Amino acid sequence: QKEVEQNSGPLSVPEGAIASLNCTYSDRGSQSFFWYRQYSGKSPELIMFIYSNGDKEDGRFTAQLNKASQYVSLLIRDSQPSDSATYLCAVLVSGTYKYIFGTGTRLKVLA
Amino acid sequence: DVKVTQSSRYLVKRTGEKVFLECVQDMDHENMFWYRQDPGLGLRLIYFSYDVKMKEKGDIPEGYSVSREKKERFSLILESASTNQTSMYLCASSWKDNSPLHFGNGTRLTVT
Numbered sequence: 522q523k524e525v526e527q528n529s530g531p532l533s534v535p536e537g538a539i540a541s542l543n544c545t546y547s548d549r550g551s552q553s554f555f556w557y558r559q560y561s562g563k564s565p566e567l568i569m570f571i572y573s574n575g576d577k578e579d580g581r582f583t584a585q586l587n588k589a590s591q592y593v594s595l596l597i598r599d600s601q602p603s604d605s606a607t608y609l610c611a612v613l614v615s616g617t618y619k620y621i622f623g624t625g626t627r628l629k630v631l632a
Numbered sequence: 633d634v635k636v637t638q639s640s641r642y643l644v645k646r647t648g649e650k651v652f653l654e655c656v657q658d659m660d661h662e663n664m665f666w667y668r669q670d671p672g673l674g675l676r677l678i679y680f681s682y683d684v685k686m687k688e689k690g691d692i693p694e695g696y697s698v699s700r701e702k703k704e705r706f707s708l709i710l711e712s713a714s715t716n717q718t719s720m721y722l723c724a725s726s727w728k729d730n731s732p733l734h735f736g737n738g739t740r741l742t743v744t
Contacts, residue, residue, distance in 0.1 A: 553730040564722055564735040565675075572730070609675070613730055618663060618682055619690070620733055624674035 523548045523614050527623035535631050540597040542608050542626050547591070550615030554586055554593045557609040559625065565609055569595070600630045634659045636736035638723050644742045651710040653739050655723030663726045664706035665733065666690075666698065668719040675722065681706055713743045 524547040534540045542556075553572055557565035571577045571584040571593065583596040593612075597604055607625040614621055639654035657664065665680040667690075677690030679698040687698050695717060699707045706725075710717055720740050724733040 555732050557735075564738040565733075567732045567734065570732045611733070618680055618688065618729065619677060620665070621677075622667075622675040624672065 523551075523612070523619075523621050525610055525612050525621050525623040527608075527610055527626045529624060530627040531629045532626055533629045533631060534600050536600060536602060538600050540600045540604065540628055540630070542595040542597075542610075542628065544593045544595075544610030544623055545591055546593070546610075546612045546621075548612065548614050548621075549588075549591060551612045552615060553613035554584070555611040555613075555620070556582075556584060556593075556595045557611060558604075559607045559609055561606075568608075597628075600628075602630045602632045604628060605630045634661075634725070634734040636723055636725055636734055638721075638736040638739050640739050641737060642740050642742075644744065645710075645713050646744055647714060649710075649713045649743075651713050651741070651743075653708040653710075653721055653723075653741070655706045655708070655736055656704050657706075657725040657734075658704065659725070659727070659734075660703065661725035661727050661734075662703075663729070663731075664700065665724045665726075666696075666706070666708045667722045667724065668692070669722055669738075670719050678708065710741075713741075715743050717741065718743045 610623040666678040667675040681700040723736040
């Protein structure tokens, strides 16, 4: 069974700080990785996707991928209270159509 | 922007009823998916479809079936609803094989 692991949190950071969210995955052949934000009672919303090793930046968000360590992370710079949500990591299992999700990390940004 | 529309936001059904959850996407996406989300268990894949009339079982297909007669529409059917099917149901679509999933607003189903 392929797995995606995330620390459930809550991760609390002060407003304006950098929030670092981490995810590990078990399928060494996976090539596609995604981060979603989910507010309470709402559906997941795509933030970023990354396919290559290294960093990918989009505004205040940076996704980092290290395939050798089977590790993907999301950095949120200048965190705002509106960033308070659960962040889901998803991995596309190699050779399949299956996207496996972690159970999410709850982020709280304190004003 | 991709739009994935689920027909109902909230549903309450009785045990034993046949339940239909409808999902429509407007971006000509090839792939469509049904997940359920439960506290502590995360999102679990029920069924997916990579083409019209094609379907594949996910990790928890028992008690469910699906229908994809047209490319834009993917229906989830609970043949005989049970209380353990009370959950948030999420439909998603993706353009091609390694593209991101785009989710609908979800249907919160309660079976009493």
